[in-house]
Amino acid sequence: MAAPLTGRITANPHSLLHEEVLAPQFEFELEHLLPWYLAIEKVLALEYLRMGLIDAGQAELIGKALHGITATTVSADPERNMSDIAFALERHVDRRLPAPVPAWHVDRSRNDLQACAQVMFARHQLALTADALLALGRSAHRLAGETTELLMPGYTHAQAAQVITPGYYLAAVGEEVLLAARRLLTAHDEIDLCPLGAGAMAGQELAWDRDRAARLLGFAGPRPHALVAVASRDWALRITGELSLFGVVLSRFTTDLISWGSSEYGFIDLPDAYAGISSAMPQKKNFPLLERIRGKTAHLAAFHVDTLTGQRNTPYSNSVEVSKEAGANVLTAFRTARSAFTLATAVLDNLEFRADRMREACEREYLGGFTLANLLTLDEGVPWRTAQVVAGGYVLAAAEQGASPRDVRPDLLRQVAKDHGFEITEPQRLLATAFDTDASIRRKVSAGSTRPDEVRTMLADQSDRYDGIQAAWDARRRRIREAGAESDRLLGLTSG
Template sequence: MTNSSAPQQATLSGRISSGPSQLLHEEILEPQFSYELHHFLPWYLLVEKVMTLEYERLGLVSAEARREIGTLLAQINTETITADPQANMSDIAFAIERFVETRMTEEAPAWHMDRSRNDFQACAQIMFGRDQLLQVIDELFHFSHALHQLAQKTVDLPMPGYTHYQSAQVISPGFYLAAVNEQVLKTISRLSSIYDDINRCPLGSGAMAGLELAWDQKRMSDLLGFHEPVRHALIGVANREWSLRIAGELSTFSVNLSRVVTDLIAWGSTEYGLIDLPDQLAGISSAMPQKKNFPILERIRGRIAHISAYYMDFAMGQRNTAYTNLVETSKEAGSNVLTMFKTMRSALKLFTAVIENLTFKEERMRAICEREYFGGFTLANMLALHGGVPYRKAQVLSGRYIMAAIENGLKPTTVDLNLLQTAAGDMGLDVSLTEEQLRQAFDTDYNLQVKKSVGATSPERMRELLAVQETETQQLQQMIEERKVAVQHAFDLVEELLK
């Protein structure tokens, strides 16, 4: 029988004669222990339980010992194990092992044989990473829903569109938001593919060269919610690509997201005045009482800027390291992984709140659309299609008409067919366009509705796209839910088998 109280001094190695120094404990080991205790412990315990079931299947641990080990593992939490330089070398894997061993009624000599911390840690890290990834995907679904809802409400609302920061064409908020939602859904789809690709179990890789017992790695993989084992032992412990894959995709998405925030910041400025947010999402100036600021948008843009930095952090942490298991790649290079996930989730929560509360100033947007000559593109098309003017000449004629109208102080809504005919005559052209067609070319609502190619501004086209997006969202949600259910089912089965 083993003493039920943990020893003051544990012999864990015959190679070195003492535990770690106080310096190593304080600066490296205890902080790492604390981090893993609060974020990796559930995954470590699941791995321990599955390996215990395998020891029993191999005939190395009795059913009675397996039940006792399972009971003791269930007692481990953030309060029951601590980093101790003498008792467990301030290492969480040793702490779990010592907690069980020192409390067993009878020794189980084969328990913990033929295994390594390397694949143990790699497995827990991927389980942690995939769980965090699913949480980010959940926030992306919330964000997508908010975008979709607002887009549906605003596809008929004319809005000025800009290219090169100049007035360009009439669009709608729904048109713009549907584009953003398209990016979100593509990101969810790619992250789902990354989830499937990284969801391979490294357990059984050992230190680097594999293990010696006849472990059923497929069974262990299934019980831990993976879809298959890693096919090569070295990859199982050397590869930390999963963090790069996730960070790379989130970095790309954050770049696109920052551009959207930049548009909102501009649209919320005094000069544009296209959008508004409720007071509870706004800020004030400490010196200028007339101001209503939107610092939440600046916070979002500033926050997501870190995502690309985290990707570079992970890449630099792994770059030029040996392709094997190293604490440099497994721990130091991943020290900001959780921060990246938290930052992304926070930014998405904030942005979702913005979209849910965002209002577009309809009168202001229509006034700009009717003030600027947004119909130049449509007029050129009409001149070529109905007026018999070669298209490049139609472009020139359209531009000359607009310049003449501006010089004569005409608004786009006040058309002058004589000006068009005079400009055409100066170019040696005979134009058969009617005044009604000219008026239509610069009509705000017509400009929104006339563009009917796939993905164009036509409200009808946008509603078609939004319907497709809704179907895709449902399919993606079902796919993600199936993965969550599969993982939870595996975990429930582990607990059932341990009884």
């Protein structure tokens, strides 16, 4: 029987508690939080050294014992460590010290230790997820640049509305990615505060240098309030919320791709390796990958709600319910988001737009109706609302006669306008201009429009913003790496 870890509890964890709760939690933390626990323990040793509670030799021995720990050197044991990873690390180090170090772990609590490791885990996962998100944006950016001149119908209320281009649409995808990436970076910076030194809830009794500890762990600074440091899991709420928000956006883009890939539209295609079949209908080529992406975005919303409800109505202090159960699906949320982003990137990297089908759709619809109304007002002096009525009347009458948009009927337009009290002097020119499909995207001259030059301007700006956000993430990673290297150097674990 190992020495007791506390005098209050005299029995080791029950086998049921070990098997159902403690061992699974231990394995999770061993796989995903161990590097952060070890980094924290090294900083704690440096703090004891700074305060004069241990000497340099003891600090180095503790550091070396910690440095040698891997996922295979510690394990959940109800008798030896109560199946708790913090106790397991403590016991592992104790057994490797030539003599006891009485002050090691004095004035310590697991509460801020666990909270700190979890935030460090969150920062790491958030950076990986940002990488996947930015890769998606870069893919959309590349494809947008290749398709700024390709015509396609844009839809409102599920009806063909105006001529746009895939490049214009994909620039919108890129814009949403950039907004989400910026929000993730902001979320990172807002949670980048170190809980270490908060103790159990009310602070600590020794003069811990929380600023130094935060710096050595790569944080921007310490979490100012000790209770907030151990009670709050705002990082889980914030991050799952951001992932669910972009999941909604991605689901909408994916819905468009699903529609465009249908046999009714036929605007896009994917290689056979990214397609599916029907076991009963051999004529079909399905795109279940798109359905998978959209389905994964639903999980992101569910994981956020799960995290919210797990914390709701709990006391504002450290608790297992908040720190562990409420965050049980946070890693799954990260992984699901990265999977959705990676799959969507593969779609964009392999997507083919069918120019013929998209042009045909543009030319069979009267997508120049808005232009015709503008011309009636600007060139012929017809009041705007009346111009709308005249343009709509022409489209209705021409369609009833079986005319296509390119089969201009100047006499018909003249008659419709006359019926509303106006004489049109150049109906042939108005109609030829309004329903010139190729010229339609160049008539849009406002900033941010589908005009190819405007799209290229937006894409150039987006490229700079991608570079800026990537540089910001790189800087934060570098700070964390350098902090870890500094801790090891101070403990004599490296020669640098």
